[in-house]
Amino acid sequence: MAKVITQATFDDVVKENMVEFEMSAEEAVNDTVEQFQSQGVNLLNIIQDPSLYGSGGEKKELPVISALNSLKSSLSANKEEDILQGLAQLKLECDKDLAVRCTAGNNDAYNTLLQAVEKYKDNLSLLKQTLLSMISLTNGQPDLLDNKGKELFLELLELHSSNPEVLELALLFMRNTCIKHEANRQSFVKLGLIEKLASILKTHRSQANIVMVTCQTLQVLTFDDDIRVLFGQAHEHAKMIVTEGNALKLIIDLCKDFKEKPEVMSELFATISKLVVRNEFCQAVMEMGGIHLILSAFQDSIAKKDIAKQALSVTKALAGNDNVKEAVVQNGGVQVILAAMTKHQANPRIAELGAATLGAIVLRNESNCKRVMELNAHHVLLQAMKIHSQDVNVQRQCCMAIRNLVARTREYCNLFLELGAESLIQDAQRNHKSCQDETKAALRDLGCEVHLEERWKGENKGLAQ
Template structure:
């Protein structure tokens, strides 16, 4: 896997050498440079891959993103507030092209420049909006840039401009960009009160799809544990704070009811609910607040919308961690809808995975639910998913788990499932995917099939034996 990096200057120099010394055309010189570095194991994700023509090179002309940054810096130095807006818009457009442009700008001190510009524009919301858009674009993929001053700025904007829809959307997006894969930013922003501001934005702008969608997504990011640099995050604690101190479940569910005709917003909010269902009582709260009935109706009405179906199934899977909620979903007709959704979207490995996982949760420790799932065609649909997606390890694992749970306390179902061709498909999953081996063996064992089980430890001195 590529891991080495080079500077923008090194890359540009090689492209120019190809053009001058080897007389290549610009596009050929660019392609040759890319191929040369990639063959050496260099990761070019941080490099702007465009040709600086000979005239530009001779006059030391900079890349467009750096020209935009330089113009912004000059306007800032002169406090030319009326000029800053256009320069910010140009800079944002350049940063939005790809990560390499953002990275190059950051290397040339774009962050303090943009931050200082935003400070100058605090009393002018339309211009400030352009500044925050530039800051959000710059932070995308570069959360390390945000410092305490930047955190204070974002929190201040959300507090003092809470009625400004566009500013809320953009500031919340900047918060989200700064918290992805960055535990320290998450914790410090939470300590600064960002959770109240995010839930408050959903309440204050309940009819504005952009605000609700962005705030729901940002709340979800606060529950992530995706920063590999820290051994332990506070994802669970943040989820509890959102629910217990900021009434997050009710706010999200009520917000969803205002967007029954907007699958994009509903997908975000269902996904956020899944991240908040971290305790047994929270799962029950979602039912008590009307969230389950809403999602069941949503699945029935929007069953053709693939992304929304996936998120609703994921939410069912999450709240089914509560045994009483499992029964509630079954009684609400959830099984039939899941089977119908899987059949409708059999080509989607994500829906097959989430569908099998949800049914597997319903079946766990619930023999009576297993009967409903079998009668509804759940086992047959799981096996069809295994046939359709043999290369998708997550589909195979969740299907094996479902089949095992169906027969663990209902051995009478074993023969029916085997007659559907389960043994061959499970053996194929076991052979194809090493990560699926343990689950496949457990499913085969509980189905009554012959399976070779290795005793990993015999209890005797001498360590693990195979």
């Protein structure tokens, strides 16, 4: 766990440097930063602006504190124009960086804004500006959310169910407070957020912005990104979204409605890839015509990197089902995947996802291996390894794809070896210590020489590192 300090501690050291060592404000701040960083202190929550210190090291009032105090005064006076101006100024300050947001959060900004939401929930202009300020404040600070806030924002979804602007802002806030915070995710789910999100998708299915932000909120409920929690509920939440919210059918239908909007399709694909956590869910997507729909959209928007990434990601997720693998090949999916990898060959993320998708499609399926090799996938995979030799994820996924292609069909080994696969994989093995298992598996199944190390011999010692 990284060490942290308060703003006051940082300011005291800056003042000491200025008074005791006659440093300028800029020198004092730089020296203080170096001092704390050498001690392993995380300074992301600290404002380090030299212009905020006087000649004697005294700290001037921070702009974010001034904005917050001005807002509090305006709220007390209940002057709408002043409140709007105060909210806009606070948002402007919070948008600067995390340190400013932390300072605002430590000075009761969250409670001030939450009270404003509660007080003005029927005043659209004030409510929308307050929500914008809360979104800025909670960016990177999900811990600020309390039970009162959770209940109030769920109430807003009901109260303004027919207002797309308020819904979008409320959902953006909820998404912010669920990122890297498992407790908030679980609380929202227990309070019925999944059903509300499904209802919003049905009611506002023609509103592109609402569809996108609702999908983003569904996605974040399936994240497992809170390092403070040993076991999260990501899988359970994904299952609930599918079974209780009937989300897969909703999203597949929406894909048909937004075929001409790649940015919306990208979010829909990303959501499907997060939800197909069980074999029967993958099967359900295929039976609803999802494979043909995804591959058609992929082909139509192959020049767009974002949709190419999401289409590859969702295809890989669905290919965990053996029937889906067959459907992808039969619908021309391999051609589209290879075309995307070739068109965007300089993009490491597309190379990684493309290789991973090919590896999933051919796993334990000899007929798929044959089709993939007929389409010269070996050329594309090895070219990706050459171009992205320093990207460990590309190297790992390409090695796995090669291994899956030749593990049961040894007749393809020479096709890889003739193109220099052995030396490329050996280079990856030397350059990337974290993908030793994948490189050794690829070399082994290609029939190449592999040095296997016996890391544990049953003795009372730890594993060799």
